[in-house]
Amino acid sequence: MIENTMEKETTLFHHAGNIIRTADREIRILAKYEEPLVVLLGNVLSEEECDVLIAHSKDSLQRSKIVGNREMNELRTSSGVFCEQNATVAVIERRISAIMNIPIVHGDGLQVLRYTPGQEYKPHYDYFAATSRASANNRISTLIMYLNDVENGGETSFPMLKLSIYPNRGTAVYFEYFYNADHLNELTLHAGTPVIQGEKWVATMWMRRQAYRLDETPSW
Numbered sequence: 083m084i085e086n087t088m089e090k091e092t093t094l095f096h097h098a099g100n101i102i103r104t105a106d107r108e109i110r111i112l113a114k115y116e117e118p119l120v121v122l123l124g125n126v127l128s129e130e131e132c133d134v135l136i137a138h139s140k141d142s143l144q145r146s147k148i149v150g151n152r153e154m155n156e157l158r159t160s161s162g163v164f165c166e167q168n169a170t171v172a173v174i175e176r177r178i179s180a181i182m183n184i185p186i187v188h189g190d191g192l193q194v195l196r197y198t199p200g201q202e203y204k205p206h207y208d209y210f211a212a213t214s215r216a217s218a219n220n221r222i223s224t225l226i227m228y229l230n231d232v233e234n235g236g237e238t239s240f241p242m243l244k245l246s247i248y249p250n251r252g253t254a255v256y257f258e259y260f261y262n263a264d265h266l267n268e269l270t271l272h273a274g275t276p277v278i279q280g281e282k283w284v285a286t287m288w289m290r291r292q293a294y295r296l297d298e299t300p301s302w
């Protein structure tokens with residue numbers, strides 16, 4: 083793709099046109115915020131895939147409670163698990179890799195979060211601070227997939243862009259934050275606003291600059 087002459091920074095999102103054709107699905111581009119790039123995507127997951135991810139994670143959430151490694155912090159009050167591999171997860175990860183245009187071994191793994199009423203994810207960045215050890219192989223892009231329709235609340239909001247994405251089953255939001263101009267990265271501050279009514283389920287993939295996983299069939 084030919085870059086704009088207006089000193090536009092590089093992007094990984096090289097998809098032209100209205101549709102991203104992956105091996106098994108046509109993803110629709112619904113909306114775009116140009117800089118920092120935030121793209122709303124439709125038809126990312128089928129209803130069945132959403133259900134499989136929720137059911138699969140429900141079990142793991144249950145198990146992690148039994149083991150007692152309950153996670154508690156003020157920033158994020160939802161509960162989350164990294165998905166164990168299965169056939170559906172493998173198919174979804176291949177699709178995610180095509181959308182994000184990065185090999186899946188750069189990914190942290192598919193994390194599923196569940197929010198109940200009152201739960202939220204306060205404003206944060208997905209990348210690590212330059213001073214942290216994790217920043218040696220920092221995150222560069224995010225895909226948040228919405229696994230269910232939420233009755234009320236639970237938007238993903240970008241307060242500095244004054245932009246809110248409402249959770250709709252099967253859709254996703256993509257954004258990236260490896261700009262040379264740091265202020266653009268800082269504009270990707272985002273939050274999962276409190277769920278008011280119903281439950282909210284999302285699956286998130288964070289990509290790293292370099293390979294992160296050892297192979298394509300890790301066990302978390």
Ligand SMILES: O=C(O)CCC(=O)C(=O)O
Nearest residue numbers: 203237238273274284286
């Ligand atoms: O739940 C949301 O809308 C936001 C999730 C999020 O920011 C993340 O998983 O990094």
Ligand SMILES: [Fe+2]
Nearest residue numbers: 206207208272
């Ligand atoms: Fe986030």
